[in-house]
Each structure stands twice: as C-alpha cells, then as structure tokens.
Amino acid sequence: MQNWIDLFTTQMQQTTLLEWFAVLLGVAEVLLARKNSVWLYPAGIGGSAITISLLLKVGLYAESALSAYYVIMSIYGWYVWVRRSNEPPVQVAWATRQEWVITLLIAFAGWGIIYLLLHHYTSSTVPVWDAWVSSTAWAGTWLLARRRIENWVVLNVSNLFAVPLLFHKNLALFAALTIFLFVIAIFGFFDWRKIYNQHRATATA
Template structure:
C-alpha cells in the first residue's frame, strides 16, 4: 500500500500546469452538468482540447479520438440544449427503447471498431481497455447531448475502467479527476432522475 501511495505522490509532483488546468476545468464541467447548467459545454470543450494533447503524449489514442468526438458532441449538445432563443430548452428525459438500441450500438460497435484501429494503426499497449473506456464514454456523451438521465450510467461505466488505465499511464491527476467525476456522476444520476420524474408528472 505504501508503494502505491509513494508512486501516486511522485506522479502528483510531476504533474504539469496543463494537467492541472484540464483537471480544474473537468471538475467545473461535471459540477455544471450536475447542476443542469448549459455552461458545462464550453467548459468541457476547453478541458478536452488540453486533454487531447496530454493523452496523445501518453499514447492513449482511443481516448484522443474520444476527446475529439467529445468536442463535436459538445457543440451539438450545446445547440441541442439551447436550440433557438424563442423555443424552450430541451427537457431532461429517460431514454426510450430506440435510444437504448443506439446506445448499445455505439458501445459495442465502437468498441470493436476502435480496437481494430488501435491494433492495426497505432503502437497502443492497451487496445482493449482503451477502446472500451472510449466507446462507453461515446455512448454516455450521446445521451448527455440529448439530455437523457441514463447518460450518467454510461459515463460512470467508462470512468470505472478509466481510473486504473490512467494511473497505469502515469496520469495520476487525470485518474484522481476521473474518480471525482465518478462520485459526482452518481449524484448527478439521482438529481436528473428526480428532474425527469417531476417533468413527467407535470406533463401528465
């Protein structure tokens, strides 16, 4: 146990200012998401652009693709959330059967495609794990962009596997950030579930 603590301490000391910036922005993003605030998107975009550079240096190529996808989905989600000024914001809802099918397709289809890409075209040392973390996060972000309660479930599946992966790649602060995101996402799920139920009751 002491060895792991010492290793973590060494990694924290070696953390660059870019990593700190990405971590701070990442924490701010998930807190804004939990609070149901649209500013989660520009904050997340800034954090992700920094992360792309750092993850590329760590040879986590699937997560780099995930980060690029996140930027695209954040722009889409930002627009989808606000829509036009004269229209009401998109409400928090539970995913329907069609959306669940699309979610599962993103998870398992994306996992397979990313694994093949990593094995064939990159020197990745963790293709199975890297591709799984990314595909589950892809699905979660798609649900988040559509403001579905279940986005938190998919994002936390990704977080659960990402924590040891990031630590393995000597990104201790990113691993710590992901642990924080995991905890906040648990509360986010229950918050959004409450909102969705209240909105369903109002609609009925």
C-alpha cells in the same frame, strides 16, 4: 498499499500546470452538468481541447480521439440544449428504446472498431482497454447531449475502467479526476431523476 501511495505522490509531483488546468475545467464541467447548466459545454470544450495533446503524448490514442469527440459532441449538445429561441429546450427524460439501441451500438460496435484501429494502425500497448473506455464514454456523452438520465450510468461504466488505465499510464491527476467524476455521476443520476419527476408532476398538475 504504501507502493500505491508512493506512486500517486510521485505522479502528482510530475503533474504539469496544463494538466491541472485541464482537470479543473473537467471538474467544472461535471459540476455544471449535475446542476443541469448549459455552461457545462464551454468548460468541456476547453478541457477536452487541452486533454487531446496530453493523451497523445502518453500513447492513449483512443482516449485522445474521445476528447476530440467530446469537443464535437459538446458543440452538438450546446445546440440541442439551447435550440433556437422560438423552440423549447430539450427536457431531462429517460432514454427511449431506440435511443438505447443507438447507445449500445455506439458502445459495442465502437469498441470493436476502435480496437482494430488501435491494434493495426497505432503503437498502443492497451488497445482493448483503451477502446472500451472510449466507446462507452462516447455512448454516455451521446446520451448526455440528448439529456437522458441514463447518461450517468453509462459514463460511470467508462469511468470504472478508466481509473486503473490512467494510473497505468502515469496520469495520476486524471485518474483522481475520474474517481471524482464517478462519485459526482452517482449524485447526478439522482439529481436528474428528481428533475424529471418534478417536470412530470408539473405537467400533470
């Protein structure tokens, strides 16, 4: 246990200001997401843009590509949430069967594709693990953009595997952030389910 504490302390001391800024934006993003606020997207875009360069430096290529994907999906999600002024915003809801099919395809097909790319075209030392963390996060982010309640569950699958991977790559602050995101995602699931039930009750009243 003491070895883990010493490792965490050492890694925290080596954390740069840029990493701190990226993490703070990540915290802001998830708190805004829990509150169902569209402002999660500007925070997410800023944090992801910084994270891309940080992950490339430590050889987490799939996670770096994931951050680039976050930027793209944040722009898409921002549009979907707001839509045009004469259209109603997308409401929080459970995923449909078709959306689950797409989610599973992103997670499992993405895992295989990303692994092959990492294995054959990069110097990654953790291609299987890196690919899985990234593909499940891709799937969860797609559900988040669709405002589907299950996004919190899928994202936490990614978070669960990401924590030891980030410690392995000496990114203690990002690992701590991921633990925080894991906890917030649990609350987010129940918050969004409550929002859905309130909308449903209002619609049937």
